[in-house]
Amino acid sequence: MADVFGMALMDYHQGNYTEDIITxxxxxxxxxxxxxxxxxxxxxxxxxxxxxxxxxxxxxxxxGCGAGSHSLYLQKKGLEVTALDYSAGAIMVCQERGVKSTVNSAILSYTDDKFDTLLLLMNGIGLAGKLNNLERFLQHLASLLLPNGQILLDSSDIIYMFDQDEDGGYWIPNTGQYYGEVEFTMTYKGHKSDSFTWLYLDYNTLSNACLSHNLNCELVCSGQHYDYLARITKK
Known part of the structure; x- marks a missing residue:
């Protein structure tokens, strides 16, 4: 699979910015x-x-640290941060920007350490891919927590992207899958990624999934566009 994301980050970092990633x-x-x-x-x-x-x-x-902007901020604050991304190019950029500790791995393959805070920003829960993977994904995240640890994640409820009728209901195609499962491909400078599924998760569905797996889920705050920040802890 072409590391389209990493390629683009490397270009920008090295001063070769001429275009954006198209999704x-x-x-x-x-x-x-x-x-x-x-x-x-x-x-x-x-x-x-x-x-x-x-x-x-x-x-x-x-x-899913990307170019490492969140890691760098927390590192400057004095926190011990490890930046993890599946993209080798992203990790290279993080290292060159000064992130001290990095891991090039898929999150589900990572079991090396435990943490006080797991950060999944920019719709990081999307890494679960599909709703039926959410249980396994949350359980794996919980296994990486130290006692009294927390998972901080944001996501968006993309219900607003569907047509609405006069009664306020939404017309969602009956595809047999959750409406927040979106298939993507990325292209950049003639390179195309494999297709992948990204999960946009409404808060109630997340909260119910946590409830059934002995996790506390708290709505920290809501954004201006159907987005929210949630905090998950072990019971």
Whole structure:
């Protein structure tokens, strides 16, 4: 699988920025991931991310760290941070930007250490892929927590992307799958990624999944566009 994401991050980091990543999704929309946004400093981060960074404590695992912006901020605050990403290019960029501890791995393959805070920002729960993977994903995350540890994650309820009728109900295609499962491919400078599924999860579904697996789930705050920050702890 071409590391399209890592390639783009490396280009931007090395001063070869000429275009953004283009995403194609099963929602029939073409969109872009602006590379400068992935390198933003704290001032340019949305309120949900700032809140999560304020709540982060102790030993932190930044899951799906990308270019390492969250890790660098927490590191400067004096926290012990490990940045983890499946993209080798992303990890290389993190290292070159000064992140001290990095891991190039899929999160489900990682079992090396335990942490006080697991950080999954920029819709990090999307890494679960599909709703029927959520149970396994949450259990694995919980296994990486130290006593009194926490999982901080944000996501969006994408129900707003579907047509609404006069009664306020939504017209969701009956595909047999959860409406928040979105299939993506990324293209960048003629390179195309394999397709992958990303999970956008409404808070009630997350909360119910936690409840049935002996986890506490707390809605920390809601954003302006169907997005939210949640905190999960072991009971």
């Amino acid at each position: 194609h999704s099963s929602l029939d929309e073409e969109d872009t991931i602006p590379l400068p946004y992935l390198f933003r400093d704290y001032e340019k981060m949305p309120p949900l991310e700032k809140k999560a960074l304020a709540l982060a404590k102790g030993k932190v695992l930044d899951i």
